[in-house]
Amino acid sequence: MRWQPTHAQIRAVCAAAVLLGIAVLARRPDAAVFGLPLAFVAVWGRYFRPRERPEVHTELDANALFEGQATTYRLRVSGTVDPDIDLIVAALPRSQWFQYDPPQAAIAEPVADGAVTLEVGLRSKRWGLRALERPTVAATSTLGAYRVQVTSAEPLAVTTLPLRAGFEAVDAVPRPAGLVGLHRSRRPGEGTELAGVRPFRTGDRLRRINWSVSARTRELHVTSTWSDRDTEVVILLDTGGEIGISEGIEGRSSSLDTAVRAAASIAEHYLRHGDRVRLIDTGNLVRGVRSGSGRGHLRRILDTLVHADRKGRQQDEHQLARRNRIRSDSLVLVLSPLLRQAMLGYVVTLVHSGCTVIAVDTLPPDIESIIDLDEHDSRTWPLAWRLRLLERRRDLDRLSDLGVPTVPWRGAGTLDEVLRDAARVASAPRMRS
């Protein structure tokens, strides 16, 4: 694309031509007074016309953000910039999930010392992987006489990880297993948590001998510890439907928003404490995350959660059970609006296989009042939702009878009570029928 004259240049040329023609032909000096300044402006604009097209490169300070974090979108005119270029104007196509600074994401900067850099602040408001559309960039010459559209820029994408608020839960897990992790265990073994001092037994390690107690009692004693435990926490994410309205971190949350944010917080909490965490996405056959631990594993889970809004084929109850085999001593946290029969059926299957299952209800509390007037009837829609919620209440009561507690997601402390109850039930003596 070449430098093209603008309306301003055409206006100056045409007006000057007409007025100077009248001045000469009609012997009207007043027409020359009108026309000569415009002719001068036209000549100035023409004389200082740039010849070269600028090259624009775009970059992001950071392409992975947490929700609410901001970065800078930078548009750099590189190389030798034609000195006759006056302004570089750039406008970013706006997305509802970013907040821009300036708010309209359009900026005009003069070229100074042969270089120019345009910066637009970006603040991400919702998790997900989003491509930034190419900006519209134009360069103009002095007096706005010529303009060229600059096709810029490499396509860029921002990954927004769904982790924001810190999540904490009580230090209780129903069935701790294994020997790694930072939690206290009810099982004595190698660890760091002091359990007591007891007489030496065959098999005790020599480095465990408590010499001061042994000297005092004249009998060998060892310091015993509780084994550090790890448990497998399975996060079952129901991506079968997005219910409610998503307005980003500062507005209302849909069921999928709540589920994804809860999954990230729970994974971060348990991985921080040394447990193994597994993620199952019901809408994706291949994108689950196998059981693992550590910071790298958290990043794997977050990267997977970023794609949770991609519409995948939902698995039914049998497919879920066949493809996702879960150990019977696992703690399964189901993040779901609990409306799909396939999901409820899979939860029952998990309970029957011996897992400890806790259902986290992600249905927005104001769901009855969310009406799309273009699609729903304002009278029957709330009534339909009331009936559906009554049915759902019945299903949740049945789950409760099976020992599956249901708690709405409230951030930190959501799982405390149900985890304590589950730990108490798991440690109680079992009655065989």
Next chain:
Amino acid sequence: MSTAERISLWLAQLRASGRASVLARLVIAAAGAVALGVPALQSWDQLDLIPLLGVPMLLAAVVVPDSVAGLVFLLIVAAGWFMRAPGAVSWSLAVTAIALLVVHLASSFAAQVPSYARVHPDALRRWWLPGAIAVLIVPVVAVAAALVRGADVPGSLLVTVGALVLATVVIWFAAGQKLGRD
């Protein structure tokens, strides 16, 4: 995009207008009002059609500076002057010419940035010199024209042909034409 969506978008952009864009449009409106008002105050009787045509064109130039409305407005005001004015050079002529020039420059500036863009304060730094020279040209030409007319220079054919050639060269150059084939 439907008409309703276009209007909604346009209103949203209007609400989000930047300071530079608003100032430029205010300058267009003020200078345009001067260019329309000064001829109306003269002793000669201006055509009634001129404000009827000029005001809508001025409004269009304010709203959409990157359009032909500015050119039409300039020609309407100039035509109104040529049709009824006596042809004498006066200060009111110079004021009207400066107002038309300011309308042109402000439209040029407003046209190159989106109305909602944030404009750097130094964006006008390359405009002051040519703008000031163009404004100064108006009284200089006015005084020169008055002097030539007052001196009653003989040989008007020669002067006419010379001015015609000069005007042609200026327009030829400003229009970006070249003598060669490329």
